[in-house]
Amino acid sequence: MIPYFRACAALAGVALIAGCASTPEGVAPRSNGWVKDEVSDSYVFGYPLVLMDISREAATGSAPGQAAPNTLRHAQSLPPVGASSPREPNLDTLGSSGWLDVSREPVLVALPDSHGRYMDARALDMWTNVVWSTAAKGNQRVSGLKSQTIAFVPVGWKGTLPARAQRVEVSTRYVWFLARIETRGGGDLASARRLQRGIRVAPLSAWDARGQRVAQADPQTGASLAGDPVATGAPAAQIAALDAKGFFDRLALALEDNAPEPDDAHALKILGDIGVQPGDPAQLPTGAKDAAVVNAGLADGRARVATPPSNLLAGNGWLWVGDDAGNYGADYALRGYAAYASPGLPTSRDEARARVAQDSDGHTLNGANRYVIHFSAKQLPPVRGFWSITAYTPDGALDDDAPVRVAFGDRNGARRNRDGSLDVQVSAERPRGGANWVPVPKGDFRLVLRMYAPKPQATDGTWQPPAVERQ
Structure with a gap:
């Protein structure tokens, strides 16, 4: 080919x-x-x-933070602050990633049953199109991912795959595979790490007829390496x-x-x-x-x-990619911007990711001020999974001086008002009572709202996040 x-x-x-x-x-x-x-x-x-x-190229090899092709590297902790951190690091999940090379034979990935814990996975071709994701088959990811095996094969490959393996044809030599497992940090990390170790990846020749990876496979294929992977922001x-x-x-x-x-x-x-x-x-x-x-x-x-295209979804100062995420066709402007702003962006069924850098008056968000985001009872982020809001510096880093590094969301005991609405406090200093707080840098910053397993209205333009109001 x-x-x-x-x-x-x-x-x-x-x-x-x-x-x-x-x-x-x-x-x-x-x-x-x-x-x-x-x-x-x-x-x-x-x-x-x-x-x-x-x-x-940066992620494959034997240096610290790298992994051989057809090998996954599992992050063992939530991202650190500083230059080694990827752009807009995720504080909700532990990530596992690896680069699959399908030039010689199919490469199989087996995902474990997550036993009720939120988990998702996706694979991107070299043009950043999502060729497969856990959302594609309608898996019940909100109540946990079911065990499954995916076989990534070159277009036109003829051969026999293990029973029950899902065939996914890929037109590029390499595939970027990513999986995310929900964690609240601290002692909860151990449970997420156990699930990471249950993910198996190897070429077809290292699997037997029952769909199990052969125990004596080459240690450089199908291995799992612990430790933070190469930062995804560095290639830009x-x-x-x-x-x-x-x-x-x-x-x-x-x-x-x-x-x-x-x-x-x-x-x-x-x-x-x-x-x-x-x-x-x-x-x-x-x-x-x-x-x-x-x-x-x-x-x-x-x-x-680097410029947001005109067909991004927009509302109250927030911008996000809608239903075309991960499937761009000939929309090169949207594909280029998505690759620049959100490397590895999932499809709209997996996640919606909205950003805002200005308040309701059009002024740049700055930690010298206090802000509030008021969600009415009917305006809460529409998700089947969960949602969170995280603050970053203008270049997408976590704040080095922040007293805590948290992503506030519906998993954090959000306190609603009597009418069902929700007020999120956005400030550098902890507000009185400390409830519903998004800690931010003392200088300029931006916010990222992540919606995991969003409902259709989050990505078709019928729903908008509320404005960030300066108090």
């Missing part, structure tokens, strides 16, 4: 270059203004693949440091093993326009004026992936 894809893309590029190599007599040469737009468009298109490829900084040649070289190399969708033919044509072919070093325009135009296109592409 991969050689065929590369050959087709290369032939398309040759045809395109041949068509542009000469200019009919009497027709003025085309200006290079198109280069900026096509470099920008190609950056937005390719950003998710480059991000995933850098993330995979590596991409930001790449110049145009470095970015498109990386994209071209990743394209060789990770084909885009058939509907992406026009995006491949544009890549060919600017000299990018799968598997080959990028041949960007090099004319006297082209370098400045290429750099301008790169800058424009960087700005676009």
